[in-house]
Amino acid sequence: MRKFNLILFACTFTLLPLWATAQIDGEVVKPRSGTFLLRNATVVTVNKGILSNTSVLISEGNITAIGENISSTDAEIIDCSGKYIYPGMFDGGTKLGMVEINSVAETNDNAELGNVTPNMQALTTINPNAVAIPVTRVSGVTTTLAVPSGGLFPGTAALINLNGYTPDQMYAGFKGVVMNFPSSARRSTRDRRSDDDIKKDAETAMKNINELWQRATMFQSFREAEAELDYYPEMEHLSKAVSGELPLLIEVNAAKDITNTLEWLADKPNVRAILTGVAEGWRVADKIAAAGIPVITGPMLSIPTRESDRYDAAYTNPGKLLAAGVKVGLRTNDTENVRNLPFNAGFAAAYGMGKDEALKAVTLVPAEIFGVADRLGSIEQGKSATLFVSDGDPFETKTQILHVFIDGYKIPMTNRHIQLYQEFLERDPGLVK
């Protein structure tokens, strides 16, 4: 009997793989690495002009050659005649990967309890399998900044590429401590605090920030003196922003708050500040330019901050900042619809920024602001093969994105939205069975 069991067992195990293949339908297309030759494209390099009839060779994750006559014996050839190659687009501020469904609290991992939690790591909570990630990357948006929200110092943001099975595989080389500068603005049209309360809240917050900053500065000086310090993760992280070891991403939007921020930064030369949001930046663009602080702004597709503002205030903001001499990157501040980044950029382009500058503002400029321009942000030999192929201008609504590569991985051009389309376009049975 025991022998019989053993035989049955052995049979079961040898047959199991066969059963598996026999019972499961459908093919899963996975991202795959390899050597790819994108042949005969119009290459929009972003920093070295537009190259026609040019091929791009991708190998071991990088762009290894760009030119008119490139051949490769082992490369998989992708004909790109009549097509365009662009570097992958950056969204400079999102909750993508941190929030699955906005109204379901259990799926929101972007905002920790507490007012001072700079040690909360956005990278930790990135879900590499968030349904919105494949939905986003087929649009050519390949790289996003995951930003924690909440109190004064809600956490540390992380730049990710939208491919990988672990957060570390996705990590794109930038982290920054987030600070929510005390706001004189209302969070939304439903924020019904009185003017006095808003003022008081902001004053209290500012006082807190100054005390915290003083403590963090002290902590930093102890650290430099190699003093023996108790475990104090909040201060340890904040002190890195004090010293400039980590950049400080300051979320600030109302004009007055922006000038206050600039004043606050004036006596802190070590701080590597990046202003984010900056909805009313156009009101104080000269001051931001004079301070030489880069800006990540957006979304452009939003209503003006004041009822008295011109209807297109949000569309024209990036163009006005740029014209004043500010270094401007763009963001959607979205979760599931980060795929609208190119359309936000399109509106910025139409309303004053211009197409070339708007393209830079979602590629090379954010790469520079985040200090990763040696790897990302343009089509150059030696850089990461993080790029896409399209049949036209990627900001133009009807343009189709045909291929996406992230770190040299060819990304499957599918996601849940596309799969539902495939299943339901022609339902069978239709009306009657």
Place this chain on the structure above:
Amino acid sequence: MRKLIFIFSAFLIFGTASAQTKKGDLLIKNATVITVTDGILEDTDILVENGLIRRIGKGLSGGNGTTIDAKGKYVMPGIIDAHSHIALDVVNEATSPITSEVWMGDVIDPYDIGIYRALAGGTTISHAMHGSANAIGGQNVTLKHRYGTRNPEDLIMKEAPRTIKFALGENPTRVHGRNNNIQPRTRMGVEAVIRNGFSEAQQYKRRWSEYDQAQKQRNSTAVPPKYDARLQTLVDILDGKVIIHCHSYRADEIYMLINVCKDFDIKNIVFSHVNEGFKVAPELAEYTMGASVFADWWAYKFEVYYSTAFNAAILNRNGVVTSINSDSGELIRHLYHEAAKTQRYGGLTDQEALELITINPAKQLGIADKVGSIEVGKQADLVIFDSHPLSVYAIPQMTFVDGVKYFDINEDNHDQRIRVSATEMVEPIYLKEHEHKCMHNVDFLFSNFGRNLFDHNH
């Protein structure tokens, strides 16, 4: 006393009859005219007289109005938003699962700057709707964006048929079931509430017809039934006088209401949002007046997690009359761009994409014989764009309602408010529009919640 009432009501009737909204005269020359119903006409003129399109052709002249040279520019019909909440003081009467007695025409706010912003995005008509707190909500009102008037009456499109808001799924079950502990708490309860409502309305109608019969008898002493505005509205739905616009997301709940409507012989129904409409597209095509959808909104709540941006394309290909709506003071400013997204997600043609924001929403609101295309005899609601309106780079230049210009990019004063609050010391700065328009004014039901339930909860 009775005389006084008579005089008073006569005055009221006279008052409304004499209230004429502005009508304009206009000649647009040399434009690329996107008619929507009759193709694209190059280098063509449009003559507008007294608010109506009189002639479309080449080399037109005359008329009493201004002439606009639109050479190199595109003219399309004013954009129509079949689901909006702009220009409303309040949105939800969330006190009962059925509130069909209320009407949004009573809460129009002509000062809402959102009307001007919509005009600046080429939108000339919006369907100002009750919110989604109730299974059967209030009656909606169709507005023409005649911005600048201080009289709410002037905004109402009086020719438009009556419509009413219904809502299925998470919103009514949360407001009533989970927060007030009354039916509906589930999608089963939503069905019951609606079926009970219609059945009661049938009884109500019968009582009245019995009374009418009895009254015809000589020396009748019949006592009339008590008038009930709530039930009378439901009777009007059963009689085909009111179009249902139903907030809905999941395929099962859409299919449920289609069945309810079949049972009560209701034909006039449009589904709104309809994120899972693509799953029941053949049913929507066969039994309804269509679906009004978002271009790409999804995942903001659980019932829209299994959505697809290809929804409009699938619906359209299955023969459903489909429109793209805003439900937002932000999106209403660029519905032309939202419509263009159906070209990225599903490859609709220019013609198909433009129908989604013009003639199709007009059909769903029952006004397609008056607006929604550029045709002789239709109302002159027109937008001039600098380039093709489906391009992301397109910028609306001028917007006309009834031939009257309400937006001109070159004459835009930055501050377009027509009222400034005297008590407001500092102008408030808003970082974003409160996005949960559909659930406006129900916050008193949620005072115990610590987290923000209202972000992104359409």
